[in-house]
Amino acid sequence: MTIKEHRLSIIRRIVQIVSFIFINFVILEFIFAINLRGLETFIRILPILAAPENPLSAGAGFAEFIFYFIAEGEVPFLILGIFLLLILFFNRSFCGWICPIGTIQDGLSFIPTNKKKVKIETHNTLTHLKYLIVLLLLFIIVPLGFTKITDESFYKDYKNNLGEVAENPVGYFSLSEYIFVFFPNIVEEMWEKQNLEPLFTEFGIFFMFTFYLIVLILALYYPRVYCRYLCPFGAMSAAISDYSLLKLSRSPVRCVGRAECGICERVCPKQIRILDEPFEFFTGKGECNMCLKCMESCPYDAIEFKFG
Numbered sequence: 001m002t003i004k005e006h007r008l009s010i011i012r013r014i015v016q017i018v019s020f021i022f023i024n025f026v027i028l029e030f031i032f033a034i035n036l037r038g039l040e041t042f043i044r045i046l047p048i049l050a051a052p053e054n055p056l057s058a059g060a061g062f063a064e065f066i067f068y069f070i071a072e073g074e075v076p077f078l079i080l081g082i083f084l085l086l087i088l089f090f091n092r093s094f095c096g097w098i099c100p101i102g103t104i105q106d107g108l109s110f111i112p113t114n115k116k117k118v119k120i121e122t123h124n125t126l127t128h129l130k131y132l133i134v135l136l137l138l139f140i141i142v143p144l145g146f147t148k149i150t151d152e153s154f155y156k157d158y159k160n161n162l163g164e165v166a167e168n169p170v171g172y173f174s175l176s177e178y179i180f181v182f183f184p185n186i187v188e189e190m191w192e193k194q195n196l197e198p199l200f201t202e203f204g205i206f207f208m209f210t211f212y213l214i215v216l217i218l219a220l221y222y223p224r225v226y227c228r229y230l231c232p233f234g235a236m237s238a239a240i241s242d243y244s245l246l247k248l249s250r251s252p253v254r255c256v257g258r259a260e261c262g263i264c265e266r267v268c269p270k271q272i273r274i275l276d277e278p279f280e281f282f283t284g285k286g287e288c289n290m291c292l293k294c295m296e297s298c299p300y301d302a303i304e305f306k307f308g
Helices: 007-023 026-032 037-043 062-071 076-088 094-095 098-108 120-126 129-150 153-162 175-193 203-219 223-229 234-238 263-267 295-298
Strands: 246-250 303-307
Touching: 007 094, 007 295, 037 223, 062 076, 062 129, 076 094, 094 234, 098 175, 098 203, 098 223, 098 295, 120 223, 129 153, 175 203, 203 223, 203 303, 263 295, 295 303
Parallel strands: none
Antiparallel strands: 246 303
16 A cells, blocks of 8 residues: 555554653653643543553543542533543544554554454453443442442541552553553562562552553554453443444445455454444444544445544
8 A cells, every 4th residue: 555545544643643742741841851731731631541640641531530530429520521522523533543552552563463353252242341340440439439428437448448449440450550650660669679579569469460461462463452352441432432423434335345355344453343334334332443444444435434
């Protein structure tokens, strides 16, 4: 394919790189020796999965704020409203074009490896994991917020028992937390002690270190593996993706089907069975990140935007 034919991918990569540096604005501060702390307020409401303790950014994503406010006994109407409006008008474009964790995974997928596909049945089952994570978080956090309103003493005991989960509910399920906070801290501690002892002080630390390291290794072979199966924000977005005004559709006239082509399905990083979806629009049950690889790769120009 020529540069012209790759123009969507080129534009998306530029947007991803700029967004990554912009969100992690300390990188810009370091390069240009400038103060960009004024960006903090804006970055804090970007719909991304970001660790609040990320040393490169003072921001946090919608998922973090929503669950934190619920844990504090509040309903974050403003944040929920902004989240719903963004999905309504842009669908999951933020996942495909802006999210720094998505960008990191896309970067890993560029490393030449033998890319693999998950069996359809297994893939469909695993996509439910992220919904279970959200339900688990709600199961833990909603009672915490409720008790803050109804029983202050029980709330304090419950919050103490939950520990860090109460302060940062999404943290244990966040790849951002692992990459930008947990992993650097553990490596620094091991370097200072000149041994692996920090890894084995608690089972939770060892498990988190090993689990997300495996996720990153898997991302070399299975594009966007974290987004597919584990991302809480991805689950929240996917649940309402079908109601967005922005979607992709297939032309029943130009699309020749899987038997004669099927390129769109082969290039899809989320392994969506596009040709099993209706011509009117497809989201892959909310999994589509609007990366537009299918549109760019279709030799028949059969995939187009659908508004409304």
